[in-house]
Amino acid sequence: NGNDGISIAIDDLFGLHLLFPTCFHRNLIKLSTPTKSETPITKNLLQASLSHFSTANQPPASAQAQPPGLGPTKPHDKPRVVVLGSGWAGCRLMKGLDPKLYDIVCVSPRNHMVFTPLLASTCVGTLEFRSVAEPIARIQPSISSAPGSYFFLANSTVVDTENHEVHCETVTDGTDTLDPWKFKISYDKLVIASGAQASTFGIHGxxxxxxxxxxxxxxxxxxxxxxxxxxxxxxxxxxxxxxxxxxxxxxxxxxxxxxxxxxxxxxxxxxxxxxxxxxxxxxxxxxxxxxxxxxxxxxxxxxxxxxxxxxxxxxxxxxxxxxxxxxxxxxxxxxxxxxxxxxxxxxxxxxxxxxxxxxxxxxxxxx
Amino acid sequence: NGNDGISIAIDDLFGLHLLFPTCFHRNLIKLSTPTKSETPITKNLLQASLSHFSTANQPPASAQAQPPGLGPTKPHDKPRVVVLGSGWAGCRLMKGLDPKLYDIVCVSPRNHMVFTPLLASTCVGTLEFRSVAEPIARIQPSISSAPGSYFFLANSTVVDTENHEVHCETVTDGTDTLDPWKFKISYDKLVIASGAQASTFGIHGxxxxxxxxxxxxxxxxxxxxxxxxxxxxxxxxxxxxxxxxxxxxxxxxxxxxxxxxxxxxxxxxxxxxxxxxxxxxxxxxxxxxxxxxxxxxxxxxxxxxxxxxxxxxxxxxxxxxxxxxxxxxxxxxxxxxxxxxxxxxxxxxxxxxxxxxxxxxxxxxxx
The missing domain is CATH 3.50.50.60 (FAD/NAD(P)-binding domain)
Structure with missing residues (x-):
């Protein structure tokens, strides 16, 4: 009931996902198991509240005043490996890292790796877009589930080698109402694999x-x-x-x-x-x-x-x-x-x- | 040679296409059949020309001066059915039309039909986008191949019932450098199936x-x-x-x-x-x-x-x-x-x- 055995898969910003056919209007047309409930609609509607927006459970102001970010790891913590970028180098490295030994934090404006040699084929439909992109969470699953491992959709702006910190800014393309959120991440080991950019040779236009x-x-x-x-x-x-x-x-x-x-x-x-x-x-x-x-x-x-x-x-x-x-x-x-x-x-x-x-x-x- | 048995399929603006795996770098790595040609590169490069931009083959100016569009059909022509829109009604009708009896012209800002009841499922990855969209050319193939049948990516702006004409304007979203191109289509039969639009009730924002x-x-x-x-x-x-x-x-x-x-x-x-x-x-x-x-x-x-x-x-x-x-x-x-x-x-x-x-x-x- 409510679980009709259909798996939902959703992967990344570019529509990468698995295909599972679903039944037509599956939340509506299930008359074979009709409900006996006669709860009046109004009651249900009025009972609803937006209580989850109460600020009662927020941490005290003092906790928020400290600069946001991931502070230095403690002596008994796993060392934290911070990887900047999600291209060939960064992804290969993360794939090989053992999450039992390290906390893995990836900072990249892109939540997937692109198999660039086949990218040209997707332009004309020889290949599907999703066939050339691999979600990072599939390359290194711990980043979406392990308590100390993360993927941050962000750009790194400054590397502070003195304090072993990276300064980051969230990517907000497409949600222009949102200011980029700035934060810092302390690293024990830092991997800079943020890639190159296309050359224009300063040609206008x-x-x-x-x-x-x-x-x-x-x-x-x-x-x-x-x-x-x-x-x-x-x-x-x-x-x-x-x-x-x-x-x-x-x-x-x-x-x-x-x-x-x-x-x-x-x-x-x-x-x-x-x-x-x-x-x-x-x-x-x-x-x-x-x-x-x-x-x-x-x-x-x-x-x-x-x-x-x-x-x-x-x-x-x-x-x-x-x-x-x-x-x-x-x-x-x-x-x-x-x-x-x-x-x-x-x-x-x-x-x-x-x-x-x-x-x-x-x-x-x-x- | 050059035809490696791989079919390429490309369908519509939203990445609808069939998946055919292709070999890696297929235009480059084919050393098993090396060429003996020793044509110097420079010769090839210099031979190339942009001659296809010569205007020699253009129709005389007088031909272009007449208002652009599809004029009235002649008595011995097949009657022309003009369908405005590519939703449920328009597509169902086109599917049933016999291209041997009619020339079919579809005018719509969308080159595919959307199976709207399943659209919600694509938002979360239950279904792929291409599973809910069907290219019009697959619903009625004659529009992309028959000499007198067409699909025009355009909006209709005016229906002139007096002269049996529809005024149209091409859609140029995304190519903002291009002014919309205006043209007229004469119809023998006109089907208005351009659909409704979402209501906002004038609510701001x-x-x-x-x-x-x-x-x-x-x-x-x-x-x-x-x-x-x-x-x-x-x-x-x-x-x-x-x-x-x-x-x-x-x-x-x-x-x-x-x-x-x-x-x-x-x-x-x-x-x-x-x-x-x-x-x-x-x-x-x-x-x-x-x-x-x-x-x-x-x-x-x-x-x-x-x-x-x-x-x-x-x-x-x-x-x-x-x-x-x-x-x-x-x-x-x-x-x-x-x-x-x-x-x-x-x-x-x-x-x-x-x-x-x-x-x-x-x-x-x-x-």
Missing amino acids: VKEHAIFLREVHHAQEIRRKLLLNLMLSDVPGLPEEEKRRLLHCVVVGGGPTGVEFSGELSDFIRRDVHERYTHVKDYIHVTLIEANEILSSFDDRLRHYAIKHLTKSGVRLVRGIVKDVKPENLVLTDGSKVPYGLLVWSTGVGPSPFVNSLGLPKSPGGR | VKEHAIFLREVHHAQEIRRKLLLNLMLSDVPGLPEEEKRRLLHCVVVGGGPTGVEFSGELSDFIRRDVHERYTHVKDYIHVTLIEANEILSSFDDRLRHYAIKHLTKSGVRLVRGIVKDVKPENLVLTDGSKVPYGLLVWSTGVGPSPFVNSLGLPKSPGGR
């Missing part, structure tokens, strides 16, 4: 008009825009040129991400667009712009193979350097204008402001 | 702070906010009261949608939150606010069953009328303030401005 391909929400945005443009380009009377612009997909950066995404896109065009968007199939094109050679860090043979394969798939390879990005076109250093409907920016990564701010020894490249 | 539950993106927003609040409430040092506010889920409106959603939410709390968010499980509560009786259009027995079931599940039923909605609390007509972290508004629907604007006979209630 990149952040505003291009989409990166580093997070699941980037892939979702690319997919949304691609489909929107496919549908918009089909409206009657749209000038030919505008149709071509809407369906011109431009990828800047010929590294693994840009090449992989261009390939996925051309596969998508040759298969799905030709089958499902037959009205506009001859208008869609992919251009990959790279300043030097594509896949420059790879072996020659592989590079030639990729070039041949991309060209054969209809991807236009253009050698050029982007100077400026405007809402509907970008300008190369040779002055040529490239109109686009979708612009994906994948020119590599550099150190984040947080990592730059750390007064610690770094690897070459500032990371 | 509803549109800004509450979430409706009528579209897939509403369900996504609810889920996102619920999970965000669960994570935010776990940060160290947050005052008790703020924690309770963040995790107070308030549903306004005790119709089928509100009752179903409250039930789903309490199931989610009793199962998933208790298991996966153990740190904050005692802070989360659901309140259902209704001005009259819940499920007032249903049978007494069913109503009593629902009340008993909801109460038992921990849902607080409150009889009250909302006067004002602020970012973090709402005010009832009796003056009491109800703090909330998530507010879902499901007080029924009324006619849309478009339907109001039509000078046609309507059913009682203005629809």
